[in-house]
Amino acid sequence: MVGHNDAVNVVARRSTGRLLVTAACLLTIGCSSTVSGNAVRDPRVVPVDVPVLRESQLDDVMLSLDELADVVGAAxxxxxxxxxVMSDNLDVASDPDCLGAVMGAEESVYADSGWTAVRDQVVADSNDEHWIEQTAVLFSSDAEASRFYDQSASAWEECAGYSVTIEDxxxxxxxxxxxxxxxxxxLVQVTTEEESPDWMCQHALSAASNLIVETWACTYGGSDGAIDIAERMLDNARG
Structure with missing residues (x-):
């Protein structure tokens, strides 16, 4: 198995009752404003209270199951x-340039970005009402993490309004x-699965120091869960 989101080998429950590719459970709502032109990270607003992190600290950035349940309101x-490890779904995406807008922790998306370590977790409830992914990615430097944020902003914006087919x-x-x-x-964006438009997932990404946090939160009608999870992960990084 290449990674947890490998479209052929790993599947997870979706609220529709079907088995879907784990990384394909992604949509975003709750966006407060639409960006026109290139969305570029302003270095003046980078959280300055996040220290340079080591790989041994990545586990501390992640939220516990109870914390995740509290954020999304799951029992x-x-x-x-x-x-x-990162995932590899490049071969099953109809538009590789937009893979990072519909799947998290993708090897091809993070390739050559300077990342050095990753922690990635997918959780869900037994009622198929919530699906969550939290990812913490360590970089060699804060400059590389900031650069990845900028590149993600450009890529997500260019993919807005388009569709990506995930097919195995x-x-x-x-x-x-x-x-x-x-x-x-x-960064926050909305993606919608064509056959289940009521099932919504929010995708969020932020950077602080040499860390990128990337999150997904899926539920009926959508929520701001991904933003809330990302903010709590950044709080954990502050120590």
Whole structure:
């Protein structure tokens, strides 16, 4: 298995009752404003109270199951994936340039960015009402993390309004990508699964020091769960 989001080998429950590719469970809502032109990170608003992190501190950045459940309002969550590797879904995406807008912790998206370590976790509840992914990625320097943020902002914005098909041997899903929001140093975007438009996932990404946090929170009608999780992860990074 290449990674937890490998479209052929790893699947997870979705609220529709079907088995879907884990990384394909992604949509975003709750965007407070739409960005026009290139969304570029303002270095003046980078959190200055986050120290340079070591790999041994990545686990402390991640939220516990109870904390995740509290954020999204779930009664109980179970771990589906707990990895220290990136995923590889490049071959099953119809538009590789937009892979990072519909899937998290992707090897090809982070390639040559200067990342050095990753913690990635996918959790869900037994009622198929919540699906969450939290990812903490360590970089060699804060400059490389900031550069990845900027590149992600540009890529997500360019993909807004387009659709990406995720297809393996047995399954095929089309994801529509919404507008990009870049408020308070946080990227947020909406993506919608064509056959289940009521099932919404929020995608968020932020950087602080030499850390990138990337989150997804999926539920019926959508929520700001991904933003809330990312903010709590950054709080953990501050120590």
């Amino acid at each position: 109980e969550l179970e771990t589906l994936v707990d990895d220290e 041997t047995d399954l095929s899903y089309v994801w529509g990508i919404g507008d990009l929001s870049a408020d308070d140093d946080m």
